[in-house]
Amino acid sequence: xxxxxxxxxxxxxxxxxxxxxxxxxxxxxxxxxxxxxxxxxxxxxxxxxxxxxxxxxxxxxxxxxxxxxxxxxxxxxxxxxxxxxxxxxxxxxxxxxx
Amino acid sequence: xxxxxxxxxxxxxxxxxxxxxxxxxxxxxxxxxxxxxxxxxxxxxxxxxxxxxxxxxxxxxxxxxxxxxxxxxxxxxxxxxxxxxxxxxxxxxxxxxxxxxxxxxxxxxxxxxxxxxxxxxxxxxxxxxxxxxxxxxxxxxxxxxxxxxxxxxxxxxxxxxxxxxxxxxxxxxxxxxxxxxxxxxxxxxxxxxxxxxxxxxxxxxxxxxxxxxxxxxxxxxxxxxxxxxxxxxxxxxxxxxxxxxxxxxxxxxxxxxxxxxxxxxxxxxxxxxxxxxxxxxxxxxxxxxxxxxxxxxxxxxxxxxxxxxxxxxxxxxxxxxxxxxxxxxxxxxxxxxxxxxxxxxxxxxxxxxxxxxxxxxxxxxxxxxxxxxxxxxxxxxxxxxxxxxxxxxxxxxxxxxxxxxxxxxxxxxxxxxxxxxxxxxxxxxxxxxxxxxxxxxxxxxxxxxxxxxxxxxxxxxxxxxxxxxxxxxxxxxxxxxxxxxxxxxxxxxxxxxxx
Ligand SMILES: [Zn+2]
Numbered sequence: 001x002x003x004x005x006x007x008x009x010x011x012x013x014x015x016x017x018x019x020x021x022x023x024x025x026x027x028x029x030x031x032x033x034x035x036x037x038x039x040x041x042x043x044x045x046x047x048x049x050x051x052x053x054x055x056x057x058x059x060x061x062x063x064x065x066x067x068x069x070x071x072x073x074x075x076x077x078x079x080x081x082x083x084x085x086x087x088x089x090x091x092x093x094x095x096x097x098x
Numbered sequence: 099x100x101x102x103x104x105x106x107x108x109x110x111x112x113x114x115x116x117x118x119x120x121x122x123x124x125x126x127x128x129x130x131x132x133x134x135x136x137x138x139x140x141x142x143x144x145x146x147x148x149x150x151x152x153x154x155x156x157x158x159x160x161x162x163x164x165x166x167x168x169x170x171x172x173x174x175x176x177x178x179x180x181x182x183x184x185x186x187x188x189x190x191x192x193x194x195x196x197x198x199x200x201x202x203x204x205x206x207x208x209x210x211x212x213x214x215x216x217x218x219x220x221x222x223x224x225x226x227x228x229x230x231x232x233x234x235x236x237x238x239x240x241x242x243x244x245x246x247x248x249x250x251x252x253x254x255x256x257x258x259x260x261x262x263x264x265x266x267x268x269x270x271x272x273x274x275x276x277x278x279x280x281x282x283x284x285x286x287x288x289x290x291x292x293x294x295x296x297x298x299x300x301x302x303x304x305x306x307x308x309x310x311x312x313x314x315x316x317x318x319x320x321x322x323x324x325x326x327x328x329x330x331x332x333x334x335x336x337x338x339x340x341x342x343x344x345x346x347x348x349x350x351x352x353x354x355x356x357x358x359x360x361x362x363x364x365x366x367x368x369x370x371x372x373x374x375x376x377x378x379x380x381x382x383x384x385x386x387x388x389x390x391x392x393x394x395x396x397x398x399x400x401x402x403x404x405x406x407x408x409x410x411x412x413x414x415x416x417x418x419x420x421x422x423x424x425x426x427x428x429x430x431x432x433x434x435x436x437x438x439x440x441x442x443x444x445x446x447x448x449x450x451x452x453x454x455x456x457x458x459x460x461x462x463x464x465x466x467x468x469x470x471x472x473x474x475x476x477x478x479x480x481x482x483x484x485x486x487x488x489x490x491x492x493x494x495x496x497x498x499x500x501x502x503x504x505x506x507x508x509x510x511x512x513x514x515x516x517x518x519x520x521x522x523x524x525x526x527x528x529x530x531x532x533x534x535x536x537x538x539x540x541x542x543x544x545x546x547x548x549x550x551x552x553x554x555x556x557x558x559x560x561x562x563x564x565x566x567x568x569x570x571x572x573x574x575x576x577x578x579x580x581x582x583x584x585x586x587x588x589x590x591x592x593x594x595x596x597x
Contacts, residue, residue: 015390017189054182054395060403063160066124069131077141077149077261087140088242088258091191 004032103349106321106356107281113329114276114283114348115318116227118294120269120304121237121311122165128236128267129156129199129399136310140260148265150195156398158183162234162267163206163402165303167412169269170207170232172297172419177409181206183234183396191259192238200270202393205233206402212297214289215421216282225286228274239264269304275329283319284348291315291344296420308339315344320365321355330355331365335379338372347372351379427451431460440468445481449488456492459499466491470509474516485516493522501582507531533582537589540573540581544589547572558594566590 006029013020013028020028046052071077074087083090101109127134130147146154170177184202210229215222240263245255271294279286295306295313306313320332333355335347355365370379418426427447428438431454441447446467453463467482471491475482494511497503503511503526514525526532547569548555557565566587573586 011390015187015189015392054397055400057400060180060401062157062400063163064126064131064157066126066159066161067131068126068133071132071143071145072149074139074141077144080151085244086242086258088260089141089191089194091257091259093243093245093254093256 004029004036008032101353101356101360103353104281106353107283109324110321110352110356110359111277111280111324111326112283112348112352113320113322113332114273114279114287115332116273116276116287116290117316117318118271118291119237119314119316120169120271120298120306121313122162122267122269123302123304123312124159124161124165124267126159127265128159128162128234129265130154132265134266136305136312138262141262143262144264148194149261150193156199156396158399158402159267163404164412165267165301166206166232166234166269167404167409168301168303168416169271169298170210171409171413172301172416173207173210173212173229173232173271173294175207175210175229175232177207177404178204179405180204180401180403182401183399184393185396186235187392191257192241193264194239194259194261198235198238199396199399200235200393201233205231206404207232212290212293213421214286214293216285216289218282223282225276225279225282225289227276227286227290230272230274232269232271235268235270237263237266237268283352284345287315287317287348288341288345292341293421295341300417300420300423308341311339314339317344317348317351319348319351319355321352321359330359331367333365333368333370333379335370335372336382339374343372343374346377347379350377354379431464433464437464437468444468444472446472446483449483449491452488453492453495456489458492458495462495462498463491466495466508466512470512471516474513486512490515490522497522497526501585502533503531504533504580504582506579507533531580533580540577540586540589541593543573543576543581544569544586544593546576547590548593555594558591558596561596563591563596566594566596 006025009020009025009029009032013025078084078087078089081089121134124134126132127143127148130145132143132145132148135143147156167177181201181204183199184204185197186200186202187197189196208231210232212227212229213224214227215224217223239259239261242258242260243254244258273290276283276286291313295308298304298306298313304312308314315338316334316336317338318332318334320330322328322330333351335351338344338347351370358365366381369382371382372379424438424442424447427433428435431450433441438447441450441464444467450460450463450467453467454460471482471485475485478485491512494503494508494515497511498505498508510529510531511522511525514520514529515522519525519528550572551569554565554568558569569590570583570586573590574581574583
């Protein structure tokens, strides 16, 4: 895997809506590189006969029946919201997207 | 604009691509047991799973998987023996989890097709639309942008979120690019969405109401000079929420692109929004910076691995393809094209079929639904099917066929049923609408008519058959219009020695 560049970190920061200073970008590029290096060791044992997995248990087709169960009340749903209005979650203006 | 649609398509060749999103009509959401009812008050159908609260664990709705496989089979797709969900990461408050659970490189259904027929100048022509994939995902919440003049995001002071819709099962059906439609591109697109809607409705997997957003279409189109063999830059028009709009949006977009190209400008790859009032599109988000959703397999969900037995069980449940069914019924009923089109446009084919199944004579079933019942529905501005049941219509038609009701009386019965006076039998009873068919009762009226017009009676006896009209009129008047005119004529002529 290619090294993590400062530009990669800047791109990720933008996607994650995290503001970072130039110093922080430099610092994070080094740190992420180290983390990736550690994780990379997994690839050493991931040979062709070990299929990639996304779940710790080898299960499939776990389904529920299509049955409605009670939801939260409006008050409960909004109880953790930092801001609310008109029975809805209130969020800051959304910029740059439609 | 300098190029109109006709000249635009004489110079440029459009290439289409269509993405249709359909909300399934399951009772509960995709990954949690919240209800999915349309129009519930805001944030009353949410739970820790669909609100993305920490520690919540999603579980797949089996019915939704079944519906998706059915859709895939109806669209001639292969069903993947192994497929997985993936997280589509993005920051936008319509998904409280900051990702949408979707499918990425392992969709449930792949490689299908749908043949759509349109009317061209050279008669009906069939286009094969290749389906690239059918995958499962979840719908997003609804945003309300407050402040600003237009209700658009730009200039809004804040947004309000209702997550009732977040997590409703959503199936995305993606075509491959559709080349070679030429100037018929907008009609092919409309026919495709129409046929898809009919299939989804026949499968019973969705309400397919475009105006409520349970069926939505994004239309991609690009232009290239005819014969150039190159593929132009495409735009994607979103929010197209009626069949007519699919056609209008593409017509407008083809004109717009052609004029830009004609003026030497380039097409920007972007998302555009359809404006219902003007039929034009306006630019939305530019896709110049490629989207980066950082998809990865959803670790909270296990793979879906439908076995052949399950798939074949579902295949056996597939209803007849609606387009084939239409052709079959048209043949069985022996209906001219124009009338069949009227039936389909009025969405009356199903009820007519049902009415016929209940024993009604086919021509009468069609005439009553398309005629009197549609007329009343028009007056009341409701759907014909909401006025009267197929069973009642079949009952009334049976009474016409047996001679117990004339068309005129039957109209009164229909009107009575529609105004809530009860069943046809009750309306007939209450309004006293039965045809006077008792010969002896009729004979009294006939004798009276002959006695009142002896000259006319004499002319008929002498062979002047058409003169019987005057006597029929008199008998009908005497019986309050409740006699069968044909029967009256027969009795009169027989009585006057002409039968
Ligand atoms: Zn929920």
